[in-house]
Amino acid sequence: MIARLVIGLAVTVIVLAIAGRRAWWLYKLISSGQPAHDRTDQLGARLRTQLVEVFGQRKLLKWSIPGLAHFFTFWAFVLLLTVYIEAYGALFDAQFAIPFIGHWAALGFLQDFIAVAVLISLGVFAWIRVRQAPERRQRDSRFYGSHTGPAWFILFMIFNVVWTLFFFRAVASAAGNLPYTSGAFASIGLGQLFTGLSHTAYFWLETVGLILHIGVMLAFLIIVLYSKHLHIFVAPINVSAKRLPKGLGPLLPMTSRGKEIDFEDPDEDDIFGRGKVEDFTWKGMLDFATCTECGRCQSQCPAWNTGKPLSPKLVIMDLRDHLFAKAPYLIGGKDMPEEGSVEITSGERNGHGVPESGFERVRGSGPDQAARPLVGTAEAGGVIDPDVLWSCTSCGACVEQCPVDIEHVDHIIDMRRHQVMIESEFPSELGVLFRNLENKGNPWGQNNKERLDWTKGLDFEVPVFDGELTDDTEYLYWIGCAGAFDDNAKKTVRATAELLHRAGVKYVVLGTDEGCTGDPARRSGNEFLFQMMAQQNVEVLNSVFEGREPGKRKIVTTCPHCMNTLGREYPQLDGHYEVVHHTQLLNKLVREGKLVPVAAPAADTGAPVTFHDPCYLGRHNEVYAPPRELVGAAGAQLTEMPRHADRSMCCGAGGARMWMEEHIGKRVNLARTEEALATEAKQIATGCPFCRVMLTDGLTEKQNAGVGEDVQVLDVSQMLLEAVKRGDPHTNGKSTAPEATPAQAPAEDTPAKPGE
Incomplete structure (x- = not known):
């Protein structure tokens, strides 16, 4: 008994010392990032998010089969903590039981049930990995580019946890030392295999099983801290620190050292965007460390699915690798090597040949790794290839699907900001876009006086803002650049205007006072141009709505990009409006019978x-x-x-x-x-x-x-x-046939999404 106590405690102390050293290193590295002050507010909402996404596994369960397998695996880590309490207690007393609940049959059942569920889940994971093997499916595999070897090893370690658990508990049951006489169905059942042995045999078998079980857990701890399964520990923190209400919608304002940049009078040492890995916030660095390499983001990415070099997963993995390579210089006290070109040798990544531009990697660590430019071609040793950076459509599929709330789009846009505003490196087509926005106030480069051309030919008058809103004017109809200048979009704004007219909705349009919201400038990284255009629009809109309460500053638009920018991003510039999409307003008018x-x-x-x-x-x-x-x-x-x-x-x-x-x-x-x-x-x-x-x-x-x-x-x-x-007998519509019947309007109690 003393021998196994000494061995168990000695190994535990050594492993915890190693684990603690690694955990402290990770903490120092992640906290070396730039400040992010908005990640600890709204504690109630963050607690709910933790309960729903971590303990409820909401995002993972969107994919039912792997989600359910992960649900059982996660809860196994939680519930089997009680087994390890019992195991360490058994080092001191072979018949140890957790105080108050140690002999509760329900706990024994839960322990065995979750262990059996994990065994089944391991089979599911193995089946998925074989079916999705990159060697077989190449780019179609969501594990393409991931560390597949270590992933298999982790599955093997989880299996070791489970079989040593049952071995130890089965022998303890046969020897009469298991705290449960019922409930622990698997342990008690397997214990029948060991009946009839001598006391000495029971002691040594139980000791071997106990030390193996504790040893596997301790080895697993070290492996996790040094592998991509680090997410077991950091994912709950990352989820708690996510953007609220969600990681999509508005882009975050540009910050430097934790403070928003004043574009009218920026400081000389302000950092514009992310030009080096140390420019990212601690939340960004936490994102890099949290990636599970599951590939859900990659499988949903439209760029990746159409043969582009962008994989959101690989972007995060590359940033993580670069961060770790720079760690000795960021927190180790070494002098940072000068950034410059690094010689690249084509090779394999994670066991898979990756020939696409942007995927060749310099492996290992040292000055060459740390000296790599953050964005640059493969030949120049760049961590992120420009083709990768500019392939993103900011659709948000990666953020939506990520089970650990990594904010891929924010990081990509931040790197674009640096490339545009500091390096002046961007696709040539964007030069035309920027000139059109600067000189003409719209991406099409059309004359502003043509903004009302879409109204020509309508058999009703479109009210144009004349300097003052009447009390009965409910909405400002934001036409947008597409609605004003694109022929097909004109059909949409004309149809919407006619529907508003038929419904008796009082609205006005700005006409030539309207300008581009700046969305294309911001998404392409030209934050300065966005700020200029947005400030101008905010001044116009605030003067239009002057004297109106916030709830009566209503805007309707047919463009979701305008909707998102006006409603979600202009509040960053003191522009507070209630913005709805035309489908939301039209649906409301149908419900009301208008x-x-x-x-x-x-x-x-x-x-x-x-x-x-x-x-x-x-x-x-x-x-x-x-x-x-x-x-x-x-x-x-x-x-x-x-x-x-x-x-x-x-x-x-x-x-x-x-x-x-x-x-x-x-x-x-x-x-x-x-x-x-x-x-x-x-x-x-x-x-x-x-x-x-x-x-x-x-x-x-x-x-x-x-x-x-x-x-x-x-x-x-x-x-x-x-x-x-x-339904209008006076219209020239396609059909006024008497047999036509009213279409069923949406039910009043139709559930609506937030914001609808």
């Missing part, structure tokens, strides 16, 4: 409609139901694409990609168009002018190849207007 859509006669009912979720309407602002309800209200049959709602695939226009050419891989918009055509729908509906442009271009390309010739792309507002006209 718009009465009429279904087409049965003989005219066509093929189904499929709806494409705009990223900035869906994932970024959680508006999913209103456009779908309007499709139904218009009498159409909705057929969903396999990827829809929060898993919808991007059209390819976000992140300023609307203004950049795609030189690598397949076009994102073409891939999305093919998904829409596969539903056999004859109408592809959307609620975003950028999406409409991209899908129309994709459809044109397919039609030129003889596919989808009878398919059209349109906005939900156009469908609704056509349905409303059917």
Whole structure:
């Protein structure tokens, strides 16, 4: 008994010392990042997030089979802590039981049940890894680029934890030392295999099992702290420190050393964006250390799925590797080597040949590793290749799917900011965009006097702001640059204006006083240009709404990008408005009976409609139901694409990609168009002018190849207007047939997403 006590405690002390040293090193490294002051507020919300996402495993359970397996594995780590308390107690007393609950049969059952569930889960994980093996599926595998060898080793270590647990408990049961006489069904059942042995045999078998069980746990602890499974410890912290209410929507303002940059009078030593890994905040560094390499983000990324070099997972892994390589210089007291080009040798990463640009890596550590530029070509030794950086559409699929709340988009945009504002390194097409925004106030480079051309030909007057809002004016209708200058988007704003007119909604438009919100400038990294344009718009809007209470500063727009910028980002500049998407307002008008859509006669009912979720309407602002309800209200049959709602695939226009050419891989918009055509729908509906442009271009390309010739792309507002006209005997709509029946309006109690 004394021998096993000494061995058990001695090994534990040694391992805890090693683990403590590593934990302190990680703490110092992560805390060396720039300050992030908004990560410890809203404690109540953060506690709820911890309960839902960590203990409830909400994000992981979005993928049912692997999610359920991980759910059991997580709870095994929690519940089996009681087994280790019993194991350490057995070092002192073979019949040790946890005070108060140690003989409770329910606890014995839970311990055995969760251990059995973990064994089954290990089988599921093994099956998934074999099925998703990068050697077999290459880029289609979500584990492509991950450390697959260490992942298998971790599964093996978890298996060792479970079998040593049952071995120790089975012998203890046979020897009469197990605290439970019932409940622990597996341990007691396996104990039958050891009945009839001598007391000495029981002692030595139990000792071996006990030391093995404790030893495996201690070895596992060291392995976790030195591997990607570090997330077991840091993921709960990362989840608690996530952006609230969620990691999508507004981009964070630019900060330097924890303070927002004053663009009117910046300090000489302000850091613009992230040009070095030490420029990231501690939350960014925590993100890097938290990555589980699960590849969920990679599997959902539209850039990766169309052959681009961008993998959100690999971006985070590369930043983590670079951070660890720089650790001796950041916290070890060594002098930082001068940044410069590093000779690159092509090779393999994690056992897989990775020939794509941006994936060649310098391995190991030392001055060469630390001297690598953060952004640069593979030949120059860059950690992140420019092709990787500029492939991002900022769709947010990576952030939405990440089970540990890593904020990939924030880090990519921050690196873009440095490249644009400090290095002046960006795709040539963005130079045209920036000049158009600076000189003309819109991405198209059109004359501002043409902003009201969309109103020509309407049989009603569009009210233009004349210096003062009347008391009965409820909404400012923000047209946006696309609505003003793009021919297809003009159809959307015209249809919406007519629906508002028919519903009796009092609104005004700004006309030539309206300017670009700055969204494309901000997403492309030109924060200075965004600030300039946003400040100008805020001054205009605040003067328009002067004297109105915040709840009555209402804006409606047909562009989700404008909606997101006006409603979620302008508050950073003291612009506080209640901004809704046109599908939200139109859906409300249908519910209130102010718009009465009429279904087409049965003989005219066509093929189904499929709806494409705009990223900035869906994932970024959680508006999913209103456009779908309007499709139904218009009498159409909705057929969903396999990827829809929060898993919808991007059209390819976000992140300023609307203004950049795609030189690598397949076009994102073409891939999305093919998904829409596969539903056999004859109408592809959307609620975003950028999406409409991209899908129309994709459809044109397919039609030129003889596919989808009878398919059209349109906005939900156009469908609704056509349905409303059917019920108006004085209209020139397509149908006023007497057999037409009113389409069913959305139910009053239809659940709405937050913000709808």
